Amino acid sequence: MNLPDPLLIDLRKVQGFDESSFQKAHDEPVTTSVRLHPIKRSGTDISGDAIPWSNGGIYLAQRPVFTLDPAFHGGAYYVQEASSMFLEHVWNSTVPQTEGLRVLDLCAAPGGKSTLIASLLTNDSLLISNEVIRARATILEENIVRWGYTNNWVTCNDPRDFTKLGGYFDVIVIDAPCSGSGLFRKDQNALRDWTEANVDLCSARQQRILADVWPALKENGLIIYATCSFSPQEDEDILDWIANEYKTETVPVSIRDEWGIVETRSPKHKMHGYRFFPGKAKGEGFFISAIRKKESASTLFLRRAKAADMSKIKQQAGHLLANDNLQYIQPDKESYNAIAAAHEADWQLLQKLFYFRRAGLPLGAPSAKDWIPAHDVALSIDANLSLPAIDVTREQALKFLKREDMNLDSAARGWQIIKFNNLGLGWIKSLQNRANNHLPKNWRIRMEIPET
Missing domain, CATH: 3.10.450.720 (Nuclear Transport Factor 2; Chain: A,)
Known part of the structure; x- marks a missing residue:
């Protein structure tokens, strides 16, 4: 695979980047992984090696035809890339409260992170899964239905619509639209369409999304920011941007050496981030960081009106x-x-x-x-x-x-x-x-x- 030279030049500045293993990994097959449903998992006999940072995540020896497995349609498991399941470890490390949370998965389609989060919440917590693109919102809704949780609602709105919800959410997960370089092994179109101009465009879009939803996050609330891009402009540089704009801190999480995950720090504010490089970690390209809001936020008062007689x-x-x-x-x-x-x-x-x-x-x-x-x-x-x-x-x-x-x-x-x-x-x-x-x-x- 001929990787873009400008991307490699940028990555040579990133802590933990090994160009030789990175190049070699892009000529190797992609690993298939799934995450078992915490309740429905007994409905399938699918099995494999455990993904160490996810309860119920497993690597498969080969990729079956999921469409022809009724257990897939019944929600016994979700087909999800192993690196993105690291959200579960970040969540368990940074979200101490387990009850009564209000959570927003802002860019939720096709539903991998929403179904994961839903599995971690108690019944009195509320998860809003949002997708602005209507065609993708249809796919999201289908996957939420398969997963089967009543406290997981689906909306189709622009991020700026959430600005009016002052201090409403405890946690906002943003798997931001990105240039997609972490998907090169899975998607040849991502490689074909990659340009430096698109990286810059995505970086500007990511800043707008963060600015739009920032007012909706409670004081001391968390934004869990993630991309499937290798470009520092969409990862570490975004952490420095949010630290420049707002009063924040990142929350470090513990990782094990054998996982192959690279902890990085942003150049200016030394904000913590976690990178998945194929060839080091067993998964595709991924970046994630947990950012805590350290400034006051308006509190939205919920006025409960009399409900209709049902x-x-x-x-x-x-x-x-x-x-x-x-x-x-x-x-x-x-x-x-x-x-x-x-x-x-x-x-x-x-x-x-x-x-x-x-x-x-x-x-x-x-x-x-x-x-x-x-x-x-x-x-x-x-x-x-x-x-x-x-x-x-x-x-x-x-x-x-x-x-x-x-x-x-x-x-x-x-x-x-x-x-x-x-x-x-x-x-x-x-x-x-x-x-x-x-x-x-x-x-x-x-x-x-x-x-x-």
Whole structure:
């Protein structure tokens, strides 16, 4: 692989850079890794060597066809690059509080870091996963649904929209849009499109994003900043920029020598950052830093208004849920959702300010004869385990995911969850002579299933 000379020249100034091993690593195969769901992981037999900085992260010996694994569709694991899982170690090292947090994943698509964070939070914490690009927000929402956490909401807003939330968030994670040099091994387009001008453009964009969301962070709150770029202009130089603009400090984390991660310090303010160089760490290019806000911030007062009477909806849809500590809301005229009771005031505030793709757990809507359950319920960790379900074979599961005839011998009439290895995949409605597949059409597998 012919790496750009200007990038190599910049990296020669960076602590821990070994040009020989770096060049060699870019001619070697990419490692595939996944992160197991803390609750659903029993639904898969996928296995491999443990990733040392992530609980549930594993390296795979070879890359399977994930599309043809029903356990992937049921959320038993998430396909995520190993280096980016280091967020978990940074989180555990720098976020002492475990309850009642408000967290923003600002540039969240496709969802790797959001699903990781959701796994670390308690039920009374709230995670807002935001993506400004609508097409990418669709992918983000699908992955959040698969992961199944009610306290993970999805918005589609520009970072500047969060400026008005003074001191609202305890933690803001910014996996910033970048020039993508850390992805050269995985994506030839990233190498083809890389230019020095784009590095400068991305650096300016990263500064704007940080400035936009800074007011929304509490005093002593954390910004966890990350890129998949090697360029110092997008990494250490950004740390110096934020130290120039605001009163901050970085929070160092402990690392082990055998991990191969390089701790660096920014040139001017000596802010801590952590770099992943292929050839040293077992993963792709990555940079991350934890930045603490050391200046006062306005405090947003949450005024809780009287909630609408949802007793009728609870009577109709309550059977779907195993968690009684949920509040019912109506995000639009045609559907109903469940949120944690602790987040009712948050919903009353945020619905006026942001465009929501998903708030809490969509439950569906009533019809003339029964309740039509939302697809999300079938994959939710808060779903009632006593809901009618049909356990299917791998072949039947794939046919369901292609919206084809599963050849079910018999099924009780009514709504049924299709399950594979006890993982919910979606709903069917069994009628007298047939079963209607209610998998959303945009979730359908489009590739051919090999004959077995």
